């Protein structure tokens with residue numbers, strides 16, 4: 386497949402073709418995901434939980450994110466690499482610029498930052514300096530201690546109104562993509578319509594412009610045994626990791642994943 390760029394993702398949204406994204410933390414899986422046709426590899430700070438065994442993403446450092454981004458880059462040929470800015474790496478604007486530079490220099494094509502409207506200034510500065518940004522809204526796992534757990538966000542009308550308004554403001558600030566995690570399906574559909582940038586969902590229904598899952602979750606690997614409602618085990622009925630990855634791509638493209646049972650209501 387030709388190299389995936391922001392322009393490719395934008396045109397997939399315009400054509401109504403779903404975008405496929407999976408987390409990826411190393412070179413071998415980067416190559417496997419390329420072969421399966423996954424368009425975006427997310428070097429997620431979920432690596433703190435699935436690789437390092439922590440009980441949250443908070444212990445992950447920018448140096449660790451840069452290390453895994455570089456590993457993914459070595460195995461990748463044509464997917465777009467999106468790297469997470471970890472907890473507190475954007476505590477100040479100066480730290481944001483320095484830490485995003487580390488991720489881009491390690492091989493990322495875009496960075497993902499968790500938050501809401503307060504991200505607008507840093508998104509504007511990053512975009513001006515050539516760094517495309519994906520804003521991660523809804524359930525933002527780095528804020529688990531403020532949110533009081535891994536809970537669905539935007540369920541009441543005030544929160545929903547705020548999230549819609551923030552999404553539009555972040556697009557205006559220069560965000561190139563949005564990621565909505567654990568948001569009622571209807572609200573995610575409205576936000577996807579309201580902005581012109583691609584919106585990727587996880588636990589956000591099937592009307593977003595694309596989907597992402599944590600690689601280990603969709604391969605049926607869980608260190609805790611707790612499987613979120615929005616996860617589907619794509620190893621079921623498959624005899625190899627490669628065919629599970631291909632099944633994920635084809636179900637996302639066909640809009641058969643996620644099903645209604647993987648989403649949340651208001």
Ligand code: KIV
Nearest residue numbers: 408429430431587597
């Ligand atoms: O870190 C991560 O894997 C993520 C996904 C849950 C979207 O941000």
